[in-house]
């Protein structure tokens with residue numbers, strides 16, 4: 001029983017990271033109707049940037065904030081430079097750009113920082129187990145960081161005029177232009193936010209999985225499963241889905257399939273959702289736009 | 291009265307298909323102008339052309355400036371409110387959010403007051419304030435679209451078939467309110483309609499569009515009173 005509780009809590013901790021990345025995927029999906037396959041690699045690159053700052057002697061939190069800012073700018077630039085010219089391109093061309101971006105970023109991180117596995121520091125002392133030994137300090141701390149970030153994003157989208165304009169631009173670009181919203185820039189800001197969220201997810205997972213250029217590959221798969229499970233068109237659903245996948249992964253890994261086959265669970269979830277309820281458990285029915 | 295909007299030899303095309311073949315018209319400051327025409331005449335295209343939503347040739351002068359070729363956002367920010375074909379409701383958002391978007395480009399203090407004025411014109415919007423806009427009836431969505439456009443505090447208001455798809459009673463209500471808006475707001479209006487009778491009653495000047503060409507222009511009251519014209523061109 002204690003074991004199960006432990007698995008659930010620590011599943012929620014990693015689930016928070018899947019939830020963040022799932023949210024990043026959904027934000028871009030809502031605006032473009034495409035999944036950004038490169039989201040994970042962009043997050044990895046961000047984490048390497050943080051690593052460089054920390055090893056250069058900057059304090060952790062200064063590096064953290066600087067990385068979030070740099071990643072945001074990186075996201076905006078990627079949209080403006082790479083995605084913008086592709087606005088009316090056919091689907092396959094876009095998929096090509098996403099995959100190209102993934103490979104380039106991956107190769108670039110490997111080239112700059114080499115492919116050896118590195119340790120990444122956690123700002124939370126993990127030596128003392130918390131909550132009666134159920135959670136490590138890092139698990140608890142990263143969950144708090146994730147929740148604070150999700151709350152900020154929620155408040156931004158619900159209660160600021162810019163957040164409203166970004167949602168409007170994603171739902172209805174034509175009407176948005178007719179009220180004066182600069183739709184192109186809203187898209188770019190969306191990419192920036194998604195990249196910033198990914199950066200935080202990367203910095204929170206790196207102390208657990210260690211830093212290497214392929215660090216996010218598995219994480220992105222879980223995040224994608226979470227986004228699909230909750231509803232790829234529904235940000236709240238995707239966040240809940242991300243947490244759920246974290247718990248399923250941990251319980252399944254501990255009691256059903258074993259740790260080696262854990263990643264298969266993500267694939268099972270993806271295939272199952274796509275076959276049974278493509279809009280996700282909490283999603284609206286997807287209306288295809290013509 | 292100087293013209294607020296002056297369109298000269300405007301052509302518009304979708305891909306290879308020419309839809310407007312060089313039309314010219316004016317909207318005077320402080321007046322209601324109507325553009326009449328049957329299905330497919332090019333009325334919607336004309337409004338889209340003004341807002342930079344289709345490819346055009348020719349001149350569009352607005353408040354002493356050429357605005358053709360400008361991005362839609364930039365045209366709108368020059369205070370041109372557009373109630374589009376199909377009403378353009380943000381279905382997933384609430385009535386409140388739809389209205390806030392109308393005032394998105396504004397930072398002056400009058401916004402709160404303007405919301406109250408919209409509720410005065412359209413009390414329904416107040417009742418439905420927190421409701422998802424996609425659940426509104428067609429008439430309510432039309433009211434919302436007009437309110438959204440007015441919340442920009444436009445100098446020029448473009449209305450695309452405000453009567454479209456609505457029951458006669460609702461159409462009467464909406465035109466009554468448009469009459470009030472003409473009196474009370476500092477706005478010039480270009481209204482596109484198939485319902486010629488209603489539009490001519492509201493307007494000062496009228497143009498009749500047939501397959502991308504203007505075939506009649508003149509004083510709205512004169513056209514309304516000219517039975518031969520009415521019968522042969524407007525069909526009532």
Ligand SMILES: Nc1ncnc2c1ncn2[C@@H]1O[C@H](COP(=O)(O)OP(=O)(O)OP(=O)(O)O)[C@@H](O)[C@H]1O
Nearest residue numbers: 304307309327328329330331332333334335336484
């Ligand atoms: N997006 C488009 N692509 C291609 N052709 C179009 C497009 N929109 C309109 N057209 C064509 O342009 C012509 C004029 O259309 P427009 O919508 O301006 O007419 P309208 O006067 O507004 O008609 P209605 O009263 O039915 O709204 C029509 O022949 C129509 O088929």
Ligand SMILES: [Mg+2]
Nearest residue numbers: 333334335375
């Ligand atoms: Mg039309």
